[in-house]
Amino acid sequence: MRSELKCNAQQHGARRGGSSLLRRGRGLVVTRKTWYTLGLAVSLASLMPSTVSSQARGASAVAPLSHSVFLEELTWLEVRDAIATGHSTVIVPIGGTEQNGPYLALGKHNFVVKGIAETTARVLGNALVAPIVAIGPGGSIDPATGHMRWPGSMAVRREVFQELLVDILSNLRHHGFRDIVVIAEHEGSSSQERPGPAFETVTELDKRWGPGETRAHFVPEYRDQLEDDGHASTFLRDVLGVVEEVMDQEVPESGDRYLQDGRNPVGTHEGYYYSAVTMAVNPAAVRAAERIAAGPQASYGVDWGSPEQLATNGRKLIDYRAKLIADAIRNAIVSSREP
Helix, strand or coil: CCCHHHHHHHCCCCCCCCEEEEEEECEEEEEEEHHHHHHHHHHHHHHCCCCHHHHHHCCCCCCCCCCCCEECCCCCCHHHHHHHHHCCCEEEECCCCCCCCCCCCCCHHHHHHHHHHHHHHHHCCCCCCCCCCCCCCCCECCCHHHHHCCCCEEECHHHHHHHHHHHHHHHHHHHHCCEEEEECCCHHHCCCCCCCCCHHHHHHHHHHHCCCCCCCEEEHHHHHCCCCCCCCHHHHHHCCCCCCCCCCCCCCCHHHHHHHHHCCCCCCCCCCHHHHHHHHHHHHEEEEEHHHHHHHHCCCCCCCCCCCHHHHHHHHHHHHHHHHHHHHHHHHHHHHHHC
């Protein structure tokens, strides 16, 4: 065998790079193919998902993210490394797709919760944001109830929504997140419906998991801030000087026609707060020029000034709310691990 290898090497060695014989030692012959195979194996091993915790890796601080905080905007390698270097919290935002009057797109709740979740994650410093749950319980179609009375609104049955939420949270637990936090933009999914389907699901799932490494948290403060005496309302009034004459309320069946053509400001489901935050996150979703042209009577008696001012105030609202929600999340995490 040695003589055959030697002969083969001499025969092809004259051609530069043509020799497959690279090393010979004490009874060991390593070919170029062997080196290639070893190198490939090492490279693949470095890419494989690791189950080693950040503590085992010796990570004592949370490494800053070089890209987005949104899971769907990261590669799986970036998610793996983020978890391994301390990003142990993930926020699950629940939005909604429903009518919001003549001047605001159907995805209002999704745009708002996206902006607040992103800023909250950055305030926390160790959090990522899961894909938005964009459809929730919001009425039925036979007969049509709730928001399903208006074209474009989307809703799923309560049990379907809850099963989806269980799967989402279980996925995140499987991937290694320690604290999975649910915030619900829509009252039909939150604590306002006692118990709301999201609150109910998260609470039951956390009990099922038990006091282990991963905990599930529902943060009712997110929605509670929007109540008449909540932080968002007082911030609008005391800091931004915005006082609306008519607050959002459910529109009776007789008001459907007016709601769709924009002649009735009552119950258009698109007050200053939502319009401002949406303008800061997704300006195209706000028909600001049309609404300003319609005058204060289409804006709850509030003079918007300009689209730019609306977006500026929206950014202030996001920053203000994100700090409060980050505090609520920290408190929930600490409380869940108290003996």
